């Protein structure tokens with residue numbers, strides 16, 4: 047039996063094929079549920095893991111990824127000096143090794159493969175595309191040379207091909223980091239940490255060299271609210287206090303809390319421990335020979351000033367007071383007292399932002415792919431679009447740690463399974479497994495399969511071994527493909 051039509055760019059099931067399998071229940075061994083997952087970061091891998099671990103239905107899962115390299119933010123976002131967090135990739139490797147799972151790297155959704163094609167090739171599609179862009183502060187000067195989103199800076203030092211050419215200016219003595227989340231802590235730490243320590247991580251080699259040449263002596267981290275409302279967590283704060291040759295400077299006045307903040311700190315473990323840590327920092331005597339990491343609270347940037355040549359020269363800031371909002375949360379309000387902090391680099395670390403995907407409804411209000419509990423909807427509050435799902439940051443916004451995505455993905459997978467009877471009844475079907483391969487082949491896409499990635503991984507590790515570091519990353523797609531082809 048000829049099972050699919052091979053003339054069009056997208057290889058769909060033929061009428062004969064559809065009628066031959068129509069009586070076989072969807073999810074049986076003879077007719078496994080075919081799922082496409084777009085994105086090979088933690089959310090995508092946890093979704094694949096949940097699919098292969100359930101025992102109700104037979105499945106086959108194809109994971110598509112824009113870059114040749116898998117693991118998303120675990121490779122490109124997690125700080126290079128936090129190698130232990132990257133151990134989660136061993137679990138992802140076990141998923142990829144499962145015979146029901148296939149990996150298609152170097153495939154861009156919306157260019158190499160399209161939404162309507164995936165909808166026809168698979169029974170269900172899961173978007174696991176994360177939050178690849180940054181939130182804006184909305185102040186004058188935000189786009190001056192020397193003002194960078196922390197997301198780009200993180201990508202740069204992690205060797206993410208999109209930012210390999212960022213070339214941040216580290217020639218000035220002071221940098222300002224805006225934001226009080228764990229990403230702000232990460233980027234501040236990179237700016238002051240000993241380069242010899244960074245050299246032993248998997249940081250991109252060009253970034254190690256740039257940090258070696260860096261003249262940054264002081265990093266000022268700005269929180270628009272008080273220490274009680276900071277989003278960073280205590281281990282990250284503790285790590286700052288233990289950095290060799292670095293003073294963490296906190297003004298004791300910043301730690302004087304209003305009544306509501308004090309009550310919050312007393313009832314919240316993380317906020318309480320953060321306060322203890324900050325009080326300990328405030329009591330330290332700085333060493334003038336050290337680099338300085340200044341944690342400044344209740345301070346908002348209101349304008350980034352330029353030096354006359356389009357470059358950052360300073361940040362104008364306003365001191366804030368906290369006011370209680372109707373929902374009980376403490377919000378910042380400008381006090382009318384301004385100050386100026388001279389600097390040549392500003393890293394805006396005010397959160398990641400999900401970006402629209404070609405053809406997939408986007409909810410502008412929540413800045414996520416439009417969805418209701420992981421089921422894609424036709425716009426915010428629109429009807430559910432059967433067969434399309436979303437997991438991770440693209441579903442709920444950029445919050446939580448890597449492990450948060452496990453329960454999140456499991457939850458979406460439960461809904462996918464719940465929807466199977468209706469999907470089967472609708473007569474929707476998938477193409478055979480080689481349908482997608484033929485589609486990509488016809489477009490001459492250079493697909494990176496899992497064994498290709500394993501070869502590249504071996505090359506990176508071997509290069510790293512020679513330099514006593516975990517790996518030397520390939521930092522452009524061309525370099526990645528070369529490493530694969532040459533081995």
Ligand code: NAP
Pocket residue numbers: 182183224225226227228229230232269270271275276277278282346347395396397398444445446447
């Ligand atoms: P985040 O935790 O949401 O923090 C964003 C910070 O930006 C908050 O302090 C927020 O202040 C501030 N902010 C937002 N808009 C601002 C504005 N216009 N002006 C000044 N400040 C503004 O985001 P993130 O740091 O990007 O981290 C994303 C997620 O990844 C978090 O869940 C984080 O814990 C996780 N992560 C974890 C680790 C780790 O475990 N080591 C490392 C990196 C990231 P308000 O609170 O006042 O809004």
